[in-house]
Amino acid sequence: MRLFAALLPPPPAVDELSAVVERLRDLPGADRLRWTGRPGWHFTLAFMGEVDDALVPGLRERLAPAAHRTDAFPLRLHGGGRFGRRALWVGAAGGLDEMRRLAERADAAARRAGIPMDEHRRYVPHLTIARARDDAADLRPCVEALAPFEGTGWQADRLALVRSNLPVRGVPGERPRYEVADSWPLNAAG
Template sequence: MLPSTDAIAQLRDAVAAAPPGHGLRWTGEASWHFTLAFMGEVQDDHLPELHARLARAAAHTAPFPLRLHGSGHFGRRALWIGAAGGLDALRMLAERADAAARRAGIPMEQHRRYTPHLTLARARDDAADLRPCLDALSGFEGTPWQVDTLSLVRSHLPVSGVAGEQPRYEVVDAWPLTGH
């Protein structure tokens, strides 16, 4: 799920104003998204069932408002921006995406409460000091946008070994949210 163009522009400005954060690798705008359910490697024979089940999940979900809001971290290795607005709808869509994958035969990690986030930076090690960036982004409030699409995204992880290479993300398919 992708933020609106305006939300990305606001976030770009907030990130540019944040302190550099020694030891952090900032993610590129092209990778800014909300992961609803991480599926890992999906075998081709699971894709038709997964597509059908994700289409049903989208058909049962009405569009909802969302905005980028606040910041946080996972351990000392990942800095993220959070979300506000239609969080109940977002969490329900995440649950439906997870269930769609499981029912399509895709082994999923242990189920945890969904934490909506967009990863901004990753630390090379546990020595990075995230506090200045967290302080700078803590009051961030983005402009609301309407979430109206569920997308299946494939990650292409770096393989060249070139320093600073970023993952690439490809939208495989997308379904409009049409529920009431």
């Protein structure tokens, strides 16, 4: 199964972001983007890819203490950016040091469970909201429009293990579907 560890924004934050995305869709060039949907909005902490079913119990066993050792922390959606010419994202503000530690712990838990992880890179908190259909798309108007965005804060208090079900090839409009396979509370002392 295809898995990743994530933080999921609460419904009020998703509602705020949805209103912002609706305005972005009216910008010039927005029709060249494939917009992600509300059910797919999350902050990936550690992407594991295809995981052998036999490794999942060990992964769950290691993610639980990773969550418990991390204090809950304040978070909010903030600004935005892009990765190259292809991905448009919304950033985060608040307890970013804690968020990075949780990402590192989730990555380490996956490695200890025997899951081969890609090379380690510095964690960049982001929530992908659109992907360009081609390199001709200009993401700059959307990035500029996102710059002043400041979402309402919330307490990040759960680590989720999410299963990603890829879309069926050849089905127009089909998108990945995400389901929470498990979750653990962060340390409430945060």
